[in-house]
Amino acid sequence: xxxxxxxxxxxxxxxxxxxxxxxxxxxxxxxxxxxxxxxxxxxxxxxxxxxxxxxxxxxxxxxxxxxxxxxxxxxxxxxxxxxxxxxxxxxxxxxxxxxxxxxxxxxxxxxxxxxxxxxxxxxxxxxxxxxxxxxxxxxxxxxxxxxxxxxxxxxxxxxxxxxxxxxxxxxxxxxxxxxxxxxxxxxxxxxxxxxxxxxxxxxxxxxxxxxxxxxxxxxxxxxxxxxxxxxxxxxxxxxxxxxxxxxxxxxxxxxxxxxxxxxxxxxxxxxxxxxxxxxxxxxxxxxxxxxxxxxxxxxxxxxxxxxxxxxxxxxxxxxxxxxxxxxxxxxxxxxxxxxxxxxxxxxxxxxxxxxxxxxxxxxxxxxxxxxxxxxxxxxxxxxxxxxxxxxxxxxxxxxxxxxxxxxxxxxxxxxxxxxxxxxxxxxxxxxxxxxxxxxxxxx
Numbered sequence: 001x002x003x004x005x006x007x008x009x010x011x012x013x014x015x016x017x018x019x020x021x022x023x024x025x026x027x028x029x030x031x032x033x034x035x036x037x038x039x040x041x042x043x044x045x046x047x048x049x050x051x052x053x054x055x056x057x058x059x060x061x062x063x064x065x066x067x068x069x070x071x072x073x074x075x076x077x078x079x080x081x082x083x084x085x086x087x088x089x090x091x092x093x094x095x096x097x098x099x100x101x102x103x104x105x106x107x108x109x110x111x112x113x114x115x116x117x118x119x120x121x122x123x124x125x126x127x128x129x130x131x132x133x134x135x136x137x138x139x140x141x142x143x144x145x146x147x148x149x150x151x152x153x154x155x156x157x158x159x160x161x162x163x164x165x166x167x168x169x170x171x172x173x174x175x176x177x178x179x180x181x182x183x184x185x186x187x188x189x190x191x192x193x194x195x196x197x198x199x200x201x202x203x204x205x206x207x208x209x210x211x212x213x214x215x216x217x218x219x220x221x222x223x224x225x226x227x228x229x230x231x232x233x234x235x236x237x238x239x240x241x242x243x244x245x246x247x248x249x250x251x252x253x254x255x256x257x258x259x260x261x262x263x264x265x266x267x268x269x270x271x272x273x274x275x276x277x278x279x280x281x282x283x284x285x286x287x288x289x290x291x292x293x294x295x296x297x298x299x300x301x302x303x304x305x306x307x308x309x310x311x312x313x314x315x316x317x318x319x320x321x322x323x324x325x326x327x328x329x330x331x332x333x334x335x336x337x338x339x340x341x342x343x344x345x346x347x348x349x350x351x352x353x354x355x356x357x358x359x360x361x362x363x364x365x366x367x368x369x370x371x372x373x374x375x376x377x378x379x380x381x382x383x384x385x386x387x388x389x390x391x392x393x394x395x396x397x398x399x400x401x402x403x404x405x406x407x408x409x410x411x412x413x414x415x416x417x418x419x420x421x422x423x424x425x426x427x428x429x430x431x432x433x434x435x436x437x438x439x440x441x442x443x
Contacts, residue, residue, distance in 0.1 A: 011062040011088050013150045017312040017363040020087075021139050022150025023062045026052045029102070030155055031201075033145055036162045039205060042127050044068070045110035048146050051102065058097040061105075063089040064142040064149035064198075066124070068111035075105050087116075089146055107146045116143050120367065121268075128265045131167060131206030133278060135271045138312060138366070141198035152310040152406050154195035161203055162187045168208040170223055172201050172273040174256055192274060194255060195404050197308050200274040204261050213260060214240035218253050222260040231284035232262055235291065238333075242295055245332045246302070246325060251396045254306035254403055258298070272300045292326040299325035302399050310406040315366055316358045316432070317407060320375015327376060339443050342380040345373045346441050359409045359432040377441070378431035384443045385427055386420055394419050 013022025032049040050063070066087055073082045075093035082091045089107070097103050113132075115122030116139055124143025125134050134144060141149050159171045165184050173190035181187040192201070208223035213236060220239060224232045247253055255275040267280030270293050277297035283290045303325075304318035327338040349370060356362075356370040358378060365371065383391040394416055402411070409432065417424050430438040 010058075010060060011090060015150060015311055016360075017366065018138065018150075021064060021142075022153065023064065023148050025056055025058050025061055026054050026103075026148070027153055028052045028148050028155040031145070031147070031157045031159075033157070033159045035145075035160065035203070037132070037203070037205065039131060039164050039167055042112050042132065043110075044113045044125075044144065046108070046145065048105075048107045048109070050105045050107075050146070050148075052105065052148075054097045054099055054101050054103060057099040058093075060090065060092045061097075062091065063105070063107070063146040065089045065107075065109070065146040066114075066116050066142045068109045068113060068144075070146075071108040071110065073105065073107050076103055077106075080105075087142060105146075109146065113144050116140055119364065125203075128206060128263055130264065131204070133204045133206075133261075133263060133271065134202035134273075135278075136199035136202055137272060138199055141201060144203065147198040149198045151197040151199060151308050151312070154197050154308060154404075154406065156194070157192040157196060157201060158189070159192070159201070159203065160187060160189045161205075163205055166207065167205045168210075168223055170204045170208075170259060170261055170276070172196070172276045194274070194306075196274045196305075200272065200305055200308075202271070202273045202276070202278070204263075204278060206261075206263065208261070213258070214243055216240070217243070217247060218255070219257040220259075221257070222262065224262045225264040225281070228262055228264070228281055228284055231286045234286055235284050235288060236260065236294060237288070238291070239294065239298075241333065242298055242329060245329050246295070246298060249325070249328055249332075249392065249395060250299075250302045251399045254301060254399075258301065270297050272297060272304060274305050275301065292330075295326045295329045296322045306404055307399065307402045307407045308405070310408050312363070312366060313360050314407070314409045315361070316371050316375035316378075317409060317412060319367075319372045320358070320379060323372045324376040324379040327380070338380055338383075342377055342441070342443055346377055346437055346443075349374050349377065349437050350439070352436075354436045357433055357435060359428075374431075374437060377437055378428075380443060381431055381438075381441055382416060382424075382427070385424070386416070390419050 012019045030051040035046040070084045073080045078094040080093045113125035115124040124140030161169045169188040171190035173192035177189040209226045211222045213220035213222045259276045261278040266282040271278035299322040303321035327341040330336045331338045358374045
């Protein structure tokens, strides 16, 4: 066993844009998180148990964890040496781990969780006026639990949260138990069986009322502050129809339920999570002004959540698809055709700052409007190129064949070429890899 070492670049991933997030040498199969949270002082203590498989022989490994204090680390129930700084928890087990072996890391930690500051603002665990939320995309997960923070490392989860009585606790998973825990607290336990990336997990606490959202094809419910129930019902009044339309377009909804959380604070954008979406109260204006965002977040359950990108450069596979879903729903209910949306946005994108490549936008423009709108334009152009039946067959096959998996742009373009029965290299070179949309879109 002598001579075993940490994986080369053990504290880095192979991601094109965010190599400092994620770690080499292993894959996580399951996270078991036992958390205790006090809302008033924003105090979190936890024990995380990660079950992982070594990709090679290891004498050390690392996890992503932000500014929370680590109290103890064990590997396979034996105390391990560790250091924790600059967002990395580096661990040296008492005994080396053989390649291919399954092992278990236990981390006890505590502190006052806060967002991780970066080029996209503050991302992660955030205090609300009464409660808290997690905005995980793309680098917020380490703000509240130790993890392998890369979208390609999808795992199952069990999350138990003990919190103050009077606060609802919602976790991106299926609720399996809720009981009094003593001393004015309740314990909530959620399980997420489907493979899930770290950035799509979240814990949300607040004073909420449960409101039915729709009934089929899976349970759909919402957690809403009582005084916002009326504007919520207006904003989400067509959710049953939205779900039915998207299931018809993309295939069966990929999870057991869908939960919407309305915070009693303002949010710049809705928050995407696995089987869940979080909206700020500022989007409830008593009308359906922001209904397109309701469609967008639901579409992410197929594209982004069930199908998760393997590298952040491929983010158009999330955002372009969810944006095109907005256009498809408007078309399905007779409000405005996708072609009308496409012509409008093609004109705008031709006037936008050039230089963005949809399939490789660069880390600085990861969430650029062009990734969303030009990604949707590429899909509409592909619809015209393939024809109606082949195009929508492509969307359903894409969602079905990669259900709960990890995807890359090359896999999508290969499937499109298979369905087309010919090379589409020139087409994708213009729409995905060019620095501006083709001058003549063909629609």
